[in-house]
Amino acid sequence: MRLFNKLILCALFMASIQTATAGVSLGATRVIYNEKDKETALEVRNAPDEGAAEKAFLIQSWVSNFDEANKSKTPFVFTPPLFKLASGKSNRLRLTVTDLAALPSDRESIFLINVRAIPSTQKESSSNALEISFQNIIKLIYRPAALTSEKAAVAYRELKVSREGDIIVMKNSTPYYISIGTLMSGDKKIDKSITVPPAINGKDGEIRIESKTRGTLTWNAINDGGGMTSSVSSAG
Known part of the structure; x- marks a missing residue:
């Protein structure tokens, strides 16, 4: 019986992954932030595969250091940092620099953009269903004005x-x-x-x-x- 329960849990887990990752995607595989730009944008889309169940997601976005061991605050902020994205819709994240002095002017700097999608929970859903969040991570490169x-x-x-x-x-x-x-x-x-x-x-x-x-x-x-x-x- 324990083995059976584990198999059922595994199946639910895999189904949740497939459902979640089929919906939310990003409009780029990397972002180049040029110093001359006041801001840059990244599109987030919720487009479920044909035949897949429609699902809304709570989207949470932030910038982290490329070196995972470095937990210091990065000089960037997303607007909006948190929002709900309905099925079939898209939204543009606006990224701005908060501390230009923290970025070197003679070479590029590298960071990571994190976009987490948290499936919405419906009241009528089965209490046995396992809902998980997933996270897209892409590179963010800051390019000073002196570089082309x-x-x-x-x-x-x-x-x-x-x-x-x-x-x-x-x-x-x-x-x-x-x-x-x-x-x-x-x-x-x-x-x-x-x-x-x-x-x-x-x-x-x-x-x-x-x-x-x-x-x-x-x-x-x-x-x-x-x-x-x-x-x-x-x-x-």
Whole structure:
């Protein structure tokens, strides 16, 4: 009987996930906030799949630090931070900077946008139904006025990529954060999320990835619109 109850609970849990994630989506996979803009916007949509039950969600939004260990307050605020989104509707979140002095002017800064969707609870729903919230997390990049989108688009070509034994070293001398789309070592794809930090005070940003596979190192990057760039190779 205990096993049966666990199986039922698991089924309810999975059904709730499928129902929830079928509805709410974001209008972008990343947000670039240019200093010259007074604010930027992110669309949130509640569009259930065909045949799925209509459901309203409570949407909660905030910005957190890219480094999860850093719990300090970020210099951004969303308006509205909390609202109800009916089925078939959309809303635009407005993001503004609250403390410009906290952001460096000579290089990009990176944060995370969090958008949590909490399913509404209907009074007539069964008390045995399990409702869960889910969360979309995308990158937020703040770009100072001195930096341009044109140079950001080709910054990945400036990466110095080499190998030190079983370690791939990626060095970035530019002031831009570079999100790697695909990194190949020979014919093996490195299955890891990679964001190479910018240079700070003349010192290259650096990231190190373990890989025992030998061969030509090939990579591309994710551009401002969320698409993939062309590829660049290094003998390693």
